Amino acid sequence: MRFQFVLATLLMACSLSVIAQGTDPNLARNLAATCANCHNTTGRSLTGMPEIAGRSKESLASTLKEFKGGQRPATIMHQIAKGYTDGQLELIAAYFAAQK
Amino acid sequence: MSKFTRRDFLKLTAAGASSAALAGCATVPEASKPVGRVIVIGAGYGGATAAKYIRMWSQGAIEVFLIERNAEFISCPISNLVLGGYRTMADITHSYQKLRDYGVQVIRDEVTGIGLDKKRVSLRRIEDLSYDRLVVSPGVDFMHDAIQGYSAEAQKTILHSWKAGPETITLRKQLEGMRDGGVYVLSVPLAPYRCPPGPYERASQVASYFKQAKPRSKVLILDANPDVTSKGPLFKAAWNTLYKGIIEYRGNAAVTAVDAKAMTVKTDFDTIKGDVLNVVPPQRAGDVAKPFINANNRWCAIDWLSMESTAAKGVHILGDATLSAPLMPKSGHMANQHAKLAAAAIVELMNGREPSPTPLVNNTCYSFVSDKEVIHVASVHTYDPKDKVLKVVPGSGGVSSQRSEIEGVYGWGWAQNIWADMLG
Numbered sequence: 001m002r003f004q005f006v007l008a009t010l011l012m013a014c015s016l017s018v019i020a021q022g023t024d025p026n027l028a029r030n031l032a033a034t035c036a037n038c039h040n041t042t043g044r045s046l047t048g049m050p051e052i053a054g055r056s057k058e059s060l061a062s063t064l065k066e067f068k069g070g071q072r073p074a075t076i077m078h079q080i081a082k083g084y085t086d087g088q089l090e091l092i093a094a095y096f097a098a099q100k
Numbered sequence: 101m102s103k104f105t106r107r108d109f110l111k112l113t114a115a116g117a118s119s120a121a122l123a124g125c126a127t128v129p130e131a132s133k134p135v136g137r138v139i140v141i142g143a144g145y146g147g148a149t150a151a152k153y154i155r156m157w158s159q160g161a162i163e164v165f166l167i168e169r170n171a172e173f174i175s176c177p178i179s180n181l182v183l184g185g186y187r188t189m190a191d192i193t194h195s196y197q198k199l200r201d202y203g204v205q206v207i208r209d210e211v212t213g214i215g216l217d218k219k220r221v222s223l224r225r226i227e228d229l230s231y232d233r234l235v236v237s238p239g240v241d242f243m244h245d246a247i248q249g250y251s252a253e254a255q256k257t258i259l260h261s262w263k264a265g266p267e268t269i270t271l272r273k274q275l276e277g278m279r280d281g282g283v284y285v286l287s288v289p290l291a292p293y294r295c296p297p298g299p300y301e302r303a304s305q306v307a308s309y310f311k312q313a314k315p316r317s318k319v320l321i322l323d324a325n326p327d328v329t330s331k332g333p334l335f336k337a338a339w340n341t342l343y344k345g346i347i348e349y350r351g352n353a354a355v356t357a358v359d360a361k362a363m364t365v366k367t368d369f370d371t372i373k374g375d376v377l378n379v380v381p382p383q384r385a386g387d388v389a390k391p392f393i394n395a396n397n398r399w400c401a402i403d404w405l406s407m408e409s410t411a412a413k414g415v416h417i418l419g420d421a422t423l424s425a426p427l428m429p430k431s432g433h434m435a436n437q438h439a440k441l442a443a444a445a446i447v448e449l450m451n452g453r454e455p456s457p458t459p460l461v462n463n464t465c466y467s468f469v470s471d472k473e474v475i476h477v478a479s480v481h482t483y484d485p486k487d488k489v490l491k492v493v494p495g496s497g498g499v500s501s502q503r504s505e506i507e508g509v510y511g512w513g514w515a516q517n518i519w520a521d522m523l524g
Contacts (some may be wrong), residue, residue: 024456027158028442033153033440033461037433038510042515050515075500076450080462083480083496088460100245 036089043096053099060093118416125369128160128203135161136232145170145432146418148239149439149522155202157447169210179264184305186471198524212301237418238386248357258377274376280314282375287384289354290324294430297330301467319347324354338469343473385421399423406445416442425490437461466511475500
């Protein structure tokens with residue numbers, strides 16, 4: 001009985017710590033905001049860098065992954081893409097694809 | 101309770117509702133039930149970005165007052181091109197007007213005090229304002245006292261021009277007025293200072309101007325650091341190819357004293373005479389952040405999950421004023437990234453939620469080594485929960501393979517896009 005109580009408390013504490021550590025519900029938005037310095041707030045670059053707003057998610061994700069893997073030539077994007085996981089690059093691609 | 105009302109603000113801020121109504125897509129609706137008020141002090145790369153993003157990401161539910169003493173934004177990045185003669189002050193000067201379309205209350209005023217207990221900011225022109233959270237983005241101020249003879253009087257002749265504005269114009273005039281065959285001396289303080297590659301870009305720009313206009317003149321860099329602190333091989337390659345015989349670089353050459361009458365600077369080894377002396381002093385967090393300076397008597401330590409000061413709850417510090425994380429530069433780009441991290445955290449905290457446990461920021465600095473050719477340095481930083489600090493992602497980042505004109509196009513594109521990202 002007492003053991004069960006301790007176990008239950010432990011389990012509860014574990015699950016609470018998972019909740020406390022948590023995940024970021026705005027992760028895609030927040031990651032995409034790190035691109036906005038060079039590509040403008042919604043991905044509609046004014047000049048220089050390519051416009052990325054509203055392009056297909058698949059095309060954006062594969063482009064970013066090719067930069068990361070070094071298959072696509074770049075001046076800077078290969079170095080920046082390497083700082084993001086594939087999952088993060090997909091979230092970013094989906095975010096900008098959804099911008100008008 | 102202050103008697104200051106929203107109506108007063110609309111009068112003061114000149115624009116108010118009418119411009120918001122006309123602005124169309126960029127507007128953020130006024131929430132019927134605001135969750136609180138944020139005051140942002142300083143409308144540079146950090147503060148202006150924070151103000152806009154808090155309005156956007158709270159969908160108008162957080163009131164934002166942005167306090168700035170200058171009438172317009174003048175960019176430090178690109179200002180070296182004004183010294184080179186390739187860009188004008190008009191190119192680097194931008195209005196705060198569009199921020200009002202996001203519902204940011206832009207107030208031209210100067211902060212005279214911060215009351216942490218009562219959560220109030222005192223201002224020179226208008227009544228005190230209360231806040232729920234405070235964002236302080238003050239940039240740097242200068243430690244002239246660290247250099248002997250760098251008095252208020254000497255500062256009329258010897259400029260740092262390390263804040264873009266009137267000193268940018270005056271330094272350009274000094275360079276234009278210099279005789280052919282003269283020496284321009286640029287002194288660089290020990291790192292950390294604002295914009296690590298900035299001095300070397302400036303030397304390149306001045307050399308480019310001399311090469312066309314006064315080819316017998318020299319640029320002498322006296323660097324307190326042992327070597328070029330950023331993009332060293334790329335800068336040196338540009339100097340050796342483009343400005344051979346014009347730029348001379350000396351490392352471990354800290355300027356310890358200046359004499360504005362004799363027009364000399366002193367290092368531990370030499371007294372050097374120059375025609376134009378451009379002495380950049382060591383720096384610290386800007387004056388308004390003094391209550392939050394708690395690292396080396398110069399910088400503000402912060403919690404990297406929220407940019408919240410470790411010296412005061414409810415106060416978030418951005419940009420150059422912070423005690424930088426490892427390998428994190430004091431740059432405009434980084435201040436903009438700090439601002440977004442803080443904006444996201446502030447919106448969560450003011451809604452009773454926790455900030456993101458996985459913040460990420462990046463940095464890109466483009467430097468113009470001539471009118472058209474550019475080099476970059478880039479990095480990506482993520483949060484390490486064990487050491488509670490942002491760290492460079494292994495394998496990310498790097499520098500240009502070589503200087504190029506295509507990066508000149510990107511360098512100018514960076515400026516246009518970050519100005520749009522921060523100002524509307």
